[in-house]
Amino acid sequence: MIRIDIPATSANLGSGFDSLGIALTMYNRVWMEEYDGLEITSVDDTPIPTDETNLIYWAAKFLYNECGKTLPGLRIRQENNIPMARGLGSSSACIVAGILGANRMLGTPFSQNDIIRIAAKIEGHPDNTSPAISGGLVASAMEGERVYSVSVPVSEKIRFAVMIPPFELKTEQARGLLPKTYSREDTVYNLSRSALMTASLFSGDLQNLRVAVQDRIHQPYRSGLIENFDNVFRMSYELGSLGTYVSGSGPTIISFVHADEAESFAAACETHLAERGVTGWRVVLLSADPNGARIIVE
Numbered sequence: 001m002i003r004i005d006i007p008a009t010s011a012n013l014g015s016g017f018d019s020l021g022i023a024l025t026m027y028n029r030v031w032m033e034e035y036d037g038l039e040i041t042s043v044d045d046t047p048i049p050t051d052e053t054n055l056i057y058w059a060a061k062f063l064y065n066e067c068g069k070t071l072p073g074l075r076i077r078q079e080n081n082i083p084m085a086r087g088l089g090s091s092s093a094c095i096v097a098g099i100l101g102a103n104r105m106l107g108t109p110f111s112q113n114d115i116i117r118i119a120a121k122i123e124g125h126p127d128n129t130s131p132a133i134s135g136g137l138v139a140s141a142m143e144g145e146r147v148y149s150v151s152v153p154v155s156e157k158i159r160f161a162v163m164i165p166p167f168e169l170k171t172e173q174a175r176g177l178l179p180k181t182y183s184r185e186d187t188v189y190n191l192s193r194s195a196l197m198t199a200s201l202f203s204g205d206l207q208n209l210r211v212a213v214q215d216r217i218h219q220p221y222r223s224g225l226i227e228n229f230d231n232v233f234r235m236s237y238e239l240g241s242l243g244t245y246v247s248g249s250g251p252t253i254i255s256f257v258h259a260d261e262a263e264s265f266a267a268a269c270e271t272h273l274a275e276r277g278v279t280g281w282r283v284v285l286l287s288a289d290p291n292g293a294r295i296i297v298e
């Protein structure tokens with residue numbers, strides 16, 4: 001069997017809507033092999049589709065079709081550590097597992113660039129799938145179906161306090177609230193900040209992050225879907241966040257924190273959330289994953 005380890009991802013980073021994303025040190029694990037039939041199991045108690053609607057299976061089949069081949073059947077085993085529908089790239093992790101696993105089973109006919117393109121085609125935007133494949137901080141642009149993307153390492157001075165609420169938010173719902181057009185002022189506001197974000201995360205100029213996360217494209221329209229949004233944002237800055245943003249389309253909220261202060265920040269968050277009656281949220285400390293998805297033959 002082959003095993004694919006796929007990192008969680010955080011898209012947008014505030015200002016970089018549909019274009020910036022980062023891989024994080026939380027992983028789903030998927031075992032896969034060709035099989036005469038379809039057998040899908042979970043090694044934990046996460047409910048997953050066990051029929052042809054399973055996204056890993058669907059993505060694997062898609063890749064076989066792209067290659068002009070028919071997928072005979074598949075045995076899949078899933079370990080699900082990335083919480084679903086929380087803005088941490090759980091569906092991208094499934095897509096990436098399916099196409100990377102299928103590519104390996106077919107003898108690697110597709111290059112990494114092809115995989116990045118096919119993953120973005122399935123997902124519709126590249127900001128989760130590209131970092132899940134490449135690791136690091138990834139800036140991506142799509143031209144038609146082609147994806148141009150660059151992965152750069154993230155300064156080791158930065159860690160991520162990932163605040164995960166006890167409720168889900170579907171990306172389609174969160175995208176459905178966004179306007180069709182934006183003013184030039186709002187566009188320039190975001191363009192300048194997302195450029196600042198990329199340069200600052202790479203260089204470690206941490207004082208820029210508070211401004212670089214600011215956004216007028218999506219967060220203002222989505223905040224109403226996230227219970228305790230204001231509470232959590234305010235608390236994070238009171239406790240010394242370098243910059244706080246909605247991860248992907250939410251509802252998870254992430255603070256950039258100094259690596260030296262990360263443990264005390266996370267502990268203080270948990271205390272303050274409890275004091276404010278905000279219950280059920282988990283605070284997880286993660287780092288940037290520099291490698292992206294890995295295939296291991298077992």
Ligand code: HSE
Nearest residue numbers: 011018171175248249
């Ligand atoms: N860029 C996407 C969005 C990420 O914000 O809708 C969610 O998958």
